Amino acid sequence: MKGAWYVDFRINGVRHRRKSPINTRRDALEFERKEKERLFRGRSDPRNLPLFSEFAAEWFETHVEGNARASHASTRLYSLKNHVLPFFGRMRIDQINRYQLERFKAYLRSKDFRPSTINLHLNTVGVALRCACEWGLSSFVDVVVVVVVVVVVVVVVV
Numbered sequence: 001m002k003g004a005w006y007v008d009f010r011i012n013g014v015r016h017r018r019k020s021p022i023n024t025r026r027d028a029l030e031f032e033r034k035e036k037e038r039l040f041r042g043r044s045d046p047r048n049l050p051l052f053s054e055f056a057a058e059w060f061e062t063h064v065e066g067n068a069r070a071s072h073a074s075t076r077l078y079s080l081k082n083h084v085l086p087f088f089g090r091m092r093i094d095q096i097n098r099y100q101l102e103r104f105k106a107y108l109r110s111k112d113f114r115p116s117t118i119n120l121h122l123n124t125v126g127v128a129l130r131c132a133c134e135w136g137l138s139s140f141v142d143v144v145v146v147v148v149v150v151v152v153v154v155v156v157v158v
Contacts, residue, residue: 003023004019004020004023005019005020005022005023005024005025005027005028006018006019006020006028007020007028007029007031007032007035009032009035009036011036011039011136016035016039018031018035020032049092049093049094049137050092050093050137051089051090051091051092051093052085052088052089052090052091052092052093052096052128053085053088053089053090055093055128055132055137056080056084056085056089056128059128059131059132060073060076060077060080063131064076064077075120076124079120079121079124080124083108083121084104084121084124084125084128087104087107088100088104088125093129093132093137096125096129101122101125104121104122104125105118105122108121
């Protein structure tokens with residue numbers, strides 16, 4: 001194994017170990033992502049995947065309420081009910097991609113939310129989708145939530 005990069009991951013309890021064709025860390029990570037996508041494509045029929053609203057209910061009960069403090073859980077629930085589910089609720093979880101996340105971010109910006117509030121709602125979606133990938137419900141393993149940065153420049157004229 002010396003001098004080579006291997007990818008090692010589990011899907012539904014089955015271990016997959018492969019040698020990366022190119023021996024750099026970055027290429028091994030990319031190879032792992034592609035292998036997971038290839039394996040997921042062969043296993044899951046998109047028509048059987050749940051809607052985001054169905055998955056969110058299960059995710060909240062299992063993951064959030066089981067792992068988070070009550071105050072954090074209430075924040076996640078508020079974010080889900082009032083902002084995330086109205087936008088993503090009728091989509092299947094495999095239909096949510098970076099483009100949809102950018103549309104969601106634009107929708108939140110149009111409502112004049114502060115950047116920290118937008119990031120809170122994006123984080124809720126991102127954590128839920130990463131959990132869906134870990135649970136084997138989605139092959140969308142490259143969820144990256146874009147952080148909104150707003151710079152305010154104040155000019156003082158004397």
